[in-house]
Amino acid sequence: MRRTCAPPHCGGSSRRQPGWTPTWLGSSLRQSARLLHNFSQTATALRDRHALRSGLSDHEAAAAIWALAHPQVYRSLVLDLDWSVGAYREWLANTLRATLF
Template structure:
């Protein structure tokens, strides 16, 4: 492949990425405005200025569109993934278990705040679309796995509650499940969006609850 062909390939890849980004942005906008059921693939195509087949070729099904919207929202500045590379580095560099928990609490609060709107759509869509329900289960499983990594880091820093399980000790799996439940997006939505807590109040509660439950 010569230099000219390389340039063509790069331009096509750039155009494809740009088209995909426009489709995902259009899908997010319409789903937040109209809900999952009220947003058709053809409406998304019209909003993005493409034909319907381009959506299937570039992103996939309607459920995959919703997944792509959630990934885009979570990756925006100010809302790092729970265990992004940067978060893993901060956890590895933390000197104490308390510092690890504070890092995780802040990361969880930021992610939950940024994704709360689209996650509401995911929960609503899961009731009517089995593909979305499966997707939601996979994300829950991935979140639990991520907290398992945090539990291992806490154990390594001698911060996880020690002792036999029946006498108050905690396994890594139990610690991961505890973090998963306390930091779950549904908990954020209930406390902040339904009951009117501020995000700062939620963060303070989450940090204190994780410290009390795990250390």
């Protein structure tokens, strides 16, 4: 049986005020923004070494790295779908290579 909850326990309408963000969501957004910033620096370093694929912007490269290397992808593939860590690492390396270089 699926559990549901009523406001205000689930962040329902009684708490939806302009500028209000659930604590866990704000934390997750900050972490994602930090990751994207770090991956932007990685993309710039790759560009400086002339390693990025022609036609791929630093912004696109950073977004690709973020989407593929995001911790939620690891959790989904390894923890939820029972991939081995080795299979995940191999997939990630191959996919990043095919996407960026």
